[in-house]
Amino acid sequence: MLNRGRNIEKGRVITRRMFILAAAKILLFAGISSRLYNLQISDREKYEILSDKNRIREWKTPPQRGIIVDNFNKVLASNDRVFQLHLILDEINDFDVTIFKIKNIIGLDQFEIKKLYKKKERLKPWDTLVVSDNLTWEQFSKINLYLHELEGAKPVLSTSRFYPYANDLAHIVGYVGDASPKDLEKPEIKENFVPGLKVGKYGIENSQEKMLIGNYGIKRYEVNASGKRISQIDYIKERQGNKVNLTIDIEIQKYAQELLKGKAGSICAMDIYTGEVVTMASSPTYDPNKFTHGINQKDWQEIKNNPLKPLINKSIAGLYSPGSTFKPLVALAALEYGILDPNKTIRCKGHKHPYELYGVKYHCWKKEGHGYMKLRNAIKQSCDIYFYEMARLLGVDKLSIIAKRYGLGTNVLGDLYNDEKNGLVPDTKWKRRALEQSWYLGETVINGIGQGYIQTTPLQLCLMTAQIANGGYKIKPHIIKDESINYKDVINKIKLDQSNFPLHEKNYLDDIKVEFYQRMYHKKSNINFVLDAMFGSTNEQYGTSYKSRYDDPKYQFAGKTGTSQVRRITDLDRELDLDTDQIEYKKRDHALYVAFAPYKDPRYAISVIIEHGGSGSKAAAPLASKLIKRIIDRHKLREQFNNGNTSLA
Amino acid sequence: MLRERIQSSNYSFIDKLRSIDYLLILLIIAIGSISVFAIYSTEGGKFSFYTKNHIIRLSVFFSLFLVLSFVRVSTWYKNAYLFYIVGLVLLITVLFFGISASGATRWINLYFLNLQPSELMKIAVIICFARYYHRIQSSDIQSYKFLIQPIILLIIPCYLVIQQPDLGTSILIAGSGIAIIWLAGLNIKYFVYSGLLLLVSLPFVISVLKPYQKSRILTFFNPDRDPLGAGYQIIQSKIAIGSGGFFGKGYLKGTQSYLEFLPEKHTDFIFTLFSEEFGFLGSIILLLLYILLIYRIINVGLVSRSFFAKLYCFGFATAIFLYVFVNIAMVLGMLPIVGAPLPIMSYGGSSLLSIMLGLSIVMSCKIYNQEQISVY
Incomplete structure (x- = not known):
């Protein structure tokens, strides 16, 4: 019986303990359930995102x-x-x-x-x-x-x-x-x-x-x-x-590149009212397709080692002394400031009797001299002596105001090209700041013929010519089509302004800021004088680019040659007076030419630079002449196209 | 000493059929069916290797369960120690002739099945302890003499299993053994003392753990410690379960598992897959099925007359609970990843075999619940 009692007791213990265990089990299962609730209901969104991140790539x-x-x-x-x-x-x-x-x-x-x-x-x-x-x-x-x-x-x-x-x-x-x-x-x-x-x-x-x-x-x-x-x-x-x-005309561009073949240089052309760049050729050039998949070593070496530097975009990154192409602007500045009467006569006596200032001699390019010159003739025949004297009278600071206003000294296309140069239009302040020296009058004198410190890009020269050719109005050069401006209105406005001589409050002789499509000149007659002189330079006998002229008024253009020295000309050089091809390539002068066309009712300005090409009249002007014809031939098409008649494309 | 008659001869076959716990069978079938669908899903909705094998094993072991259910509970009682010894021999065999997979030696190749003796040992320990405490007088239970024996019986298999190495199974074996010692009525103070002792010796225990076990435990406390290594499983499992939401992503639509982010998805992480596809609702239902299963097993214990049957049923119920709890808590990131399958659900022959074996003993307890078992 004792055993039985013990057994009952044992059975009770087991059952009691089982219930305690069962209670613990229920608690733990409750823990699992609440964890499940947490994961699947409370934090569901978080885990859904994680799951998507997991499975979606x-x-x-x-x-x-x-x-x-x-x-x-x-x-x-x-x-x-x-x-x-x-x-x-x-x-x-x-x-x-x-x-x-x-x-x-x-x-x-x-x-x-x-x-x-x-x-x-x-x-x-x-x-x-x-x-x-x-x-x-x-x-x-x-x-x-x-x-x-x-x-x-x-x-x-x-x-x-x-x-x-x-x-x-x-x-x-x-x-x-x-x-x-x-x-x-x-x-x-x-x-x-x-x-x-x-x-x-x-x-x-x-x-x-x-x-x-x-x-x-x-x-x-x-x-x-x-x-x-x-x-x-x-x-x-x-x-x-x-x-x-782009505003580029590929036909013109192709032709310009063809004209430059075998040479180092640049041709730029722009619409003198709209500022649209029609061509901006630079030579030598390279094939950009080669870069797309990584250029191979051989091609790269070929481009890199070419002495004519194909990688330099000469139109905007090449810096040149403008030489005589700067003369129209010097003349304009002198006239605007009333420095001299265009009828003032100066005698150019040739190399035997050069222009002298403080004992330094300044020669004209023409050995035998031009004789008695008035301003118009001095531009037309590009007489240096006349410009030495004019620059001396004008002074570099006044010249710099006008030069800068007409587009030199600052880059033209803004930040479109990371290698575009500003060029340099020197003045006394600049020299003091940059070189910590005072200005010498002799520097003014050579500045008058576009030599010395002055540095320009071909596109700047093109812009300068354009802004003189359009009657002295500031334009906004661009190479990407600007649909925001109605150029028809702009052209009409400028032309109306040209013929009406409205009064302007500003003093154009001060260093003022001019808005786009506003006039920049002080006196209209001064602009006209310069344009006429440039006409003479191309279309009259003894003009420096007379040989490149067109008689047909449709193509007739006016321009100015330039020959920019790349080194100092010594007395020995003057004595030898070698032809261009007799001089070592690197020492030859750069040939420049700026022009606008057609002379009556002009529309396009062009600048040509042939590096080490010799004289502007021989190397640069003929190319300009050819290109001008092509540009004018395509003008009607361009006008029609730009005025919305796209069917011509 | 009182000799009690064994009354088994009185049972007719009809009686036996009548006393079968049909609800228990139904629950086994329910969970078994769910497991087939879950494993079918782990294969991306293709009827192939794992599904096929799982179905075959389920049917074979379920039949075995039905047959073994009619074995007298006294037979189980008589052979309890033998069961334990066989288990131990098999564990030692593993030590020498075992086959290895992924750095662990846990299996014996039986050609039709790679037997994992440690799984059998889970049941063997319960049945062995049930017999041991069946014959001990309650007055003797508290004595050291009778306490030291089961502790040795428990330490040997646990040690062997840890050597494989298989920390998870070892803990489960120890857990089931301790549960029976508790049920038998050992004074609470022993449990409190040994608990304290465990806490004190924990640093030492950790120091003898294998590096991968240590890393698992460290990772458990901070899964982001190594998100692509040891923490990967926990993180991915939590993502899968969490993204399931209330209703789940739908059957065969669990992206986490379908896209193979889930490790061991057909074995230890089967619950993750199930929970991702069936959501909170499905998980709770599955959990309820397990609770019901445990309840039915306890119920068998309650209606059994013999201590052996009571101890066995309560012990086995506790073991089932432990397996389910450890596995789910593990995949939910509440416990370190130790490698414990989910009963019936997980793919794996040995685990299924031992569960079915265990269940058949429960059923035998039910059928012969009036049987008195003599102490000798």
């Missing part, structure tokens, strides 16, 4: 670059079809083997393979490696043939930048290339960048990046834990970059 797809067109909508920079080979890294088991096979199929050299390995190191395991972004058709078809043996290889039809006019536009449009770390700091690139995307390196491609780059697309894929794509769930299409419309 984004691939950015590169946008097509905006195209660049000329004034007539002709495509200057397009996107061409290219054949590429991509490797999907997460589909490759043995990278070495795959690369070896590819090497044998498309023929990569050791250097290229090294580059691929380096590139691969920077990529994530699920990224795509671009083995080649520009395969030949032969390579591409070979790859397709062996595709079954190449794991992860993907032949891709893609687009890449193409410049149909190659060399003709290198300096204007520029070129694209792989983005450098510095490029990636630019916000417009940083925001839209996709690995492998080409970005603008120079020119319009570079400065108009924001317009051209477009927006990348996004492909969202569902991926598994190792990053393998399972399915595409979303595709936001990429947006092509905007079109950039």
Whole structure:
């Protein structure tokens, strides 16, 4: 019985303890339930986002670059079809083997393979490696043939930048290339960048990046834990970059480049009212297409080592003494300030009796001298002696006010080109500040013939000529079409202003700021005098560019030659008086020419510079003459097109 | 000494059928079916290897369960120690002839099944302890002489399993053993003292743990410590469960598991997959099924006459609870990842076999619940 009692007791203990355990179990299960509640109901959103992040991976797809067109909508920079080979890294088991096979199929050299390995190191395991972004058709078809043996290889039809006019536009449009770390700091690139995307390196491609780059697309894929794509769930299409419309006429540009072939130099032409740059040729040039996929060493060395410096955009980055092309502006300044009566006569006596100032001799370019000269004749025949004296009377500071007003000394196209130079229009203040020296009168004298400190770019000279030719109105030069301004109104307004002589409150002799499309002259007659003298220079006997003239009033132009010395001319040189081709190339003078056309009712201004070309009248003026004819021939077409009659394109 | 008659001969077959716990069978079938669907989902909705194997094992072991249910409880009682010894021998065999996978040696190749003896040991310990305490007088339970024996019986398999290494199973074995010692009525003070002792010796215990075990425990306290390494499983599992929400992502639509973010999704992390696809609602239902299962097992204990049956049922119920709790708490990030399968749900033959075996003993307790078991 004792046992039985004990057994009952034992049974009770077991049951009691079981209930205690059961209570603990219920508590713990309650703990699990509340944890589940926490995760799945309270924090659900947080984990949903995490889950999506987990399973969705984004691939950015590169946008097509905006195209660049000329004034007539002709495509200057397009996107061409290219054949590429991509490797999907997460589909490759043995990278070495795959690369070896590819090497044998498309023929990569050791250097290229090294580059691929380096590139691969920077990529994530699920990224795509671009083995080649520009395969030949032969390579591409070979790859397709062996595709079954190449794991992860993907032949891709893609687009890449193409410049149909190659060399003709290198300096204007520029070129694209792989983005450098510095490029990636630019916000417009940083925001839209996709690995492998080409970005603008120079020119319009570079400065108009924001317009051209477009927006990348996004492909969202569902991926598994190792990053393998399972399915595409979303595709936001990429947006092509905007079109950039240039004011350049590619026909003129092509012709200008052709004229410059074999020479180093520049030709610029612009509309004297609208400021539209019609051509801005620079020679020698290079093929921007070569840069798109990374230029090869041989081509690069060839460009880099060319003594004529193809990489320099001579129109805006080449600095030249304007030489005699500066004379119309000197004359204008002298007239405006009333320094001298245009009828004042000065005698040019040739090299035997040069102009003398404080014992320093200043020679005219003409050995035998011009004889008795009045201002008009001095411009026409480009007599240096007359200008020495005029500059001396005028003084450099007054000259500098006018020179700056007419477009010298500051860059013309703003920040479109990162290499555009400001040039230099010296004055006494500048010299004191920059060189910490006082100004010498002798420097004023040579400044009067466009030598000395003064430095200009060809485009500045073109602008200067344009702003004299349009009657002395400030214009806004541009190379990208500006749709915000109605140029028809601008031209009418300027022409009305020219004929009405309205009163202006400003004192145009002070160093004042002039608004766009407002007049810059003090007296209209002074402008007209200079224009007439330039007419003489081209269209009258003894004029320096008489040989290049047109008699047909349609093409008739007026201009001014210039010959800019690249070194000091010694007495020995004067004695020898060598012809241009007898002098060492580097020592030859630069040949310059500025002009506007047609003389009656002018519309275009042009500047030509041939480096070491010799004299302006022989080397530069004939080219200008040829180009002017071409520009005027195309003027009607341009007018019609720009006034909305696009059907001509 | 009182000799009690064994009354088993009185049971007719009809009686036996009548006393079967049909609800328990229903629960097993329910959880079993859910497990088939869950494993089918781990394979991305394809009827292939794991699903096929799981179905085969379920049907084989379920049949085994039904057959073994009719084995007399006294037979289980008589062979309890033998069961334990066989388990121990198998564990030692593993030590020498075991096959390895992912750095652990836990299995014996039986050709049709890679047997994991540590899983069998979970049941063996319960049945062995139930027999041990069945015959001990309640007055003797508190004496050291009778306490030291089960502790040795517990330490040996635990030590062997830890050597494999398999911390999770070892803890579960120890847990079930301790549960029975508790049920048998050992004074609370022993539990309090040993608990305190464990706390004090914890630094020492941690120092002898394998590096991967240590890292798991450290990672448990801070999963972000190594999000792609040891913490990966916890983080991914939490993401999967959390993103399931109330109703879940829908069957076969669990992106986390479908896209292979989940490690070991068909074994230890099966609950994660289930919870991602069926949400809070489904998880609670599954949890309720387990609670019901445990309740039914306890109920069998309550209606059994013998201490052996009571101890066994309560012990086994506690073991089931432990397995479920450790597994779910683990995938919810409440416990370190120690490697413990979810009973019936997880893919794995040995675990399923031992659970079914355990359940068949429960059923046998039910069928022969009036059977008195003589102490000798």
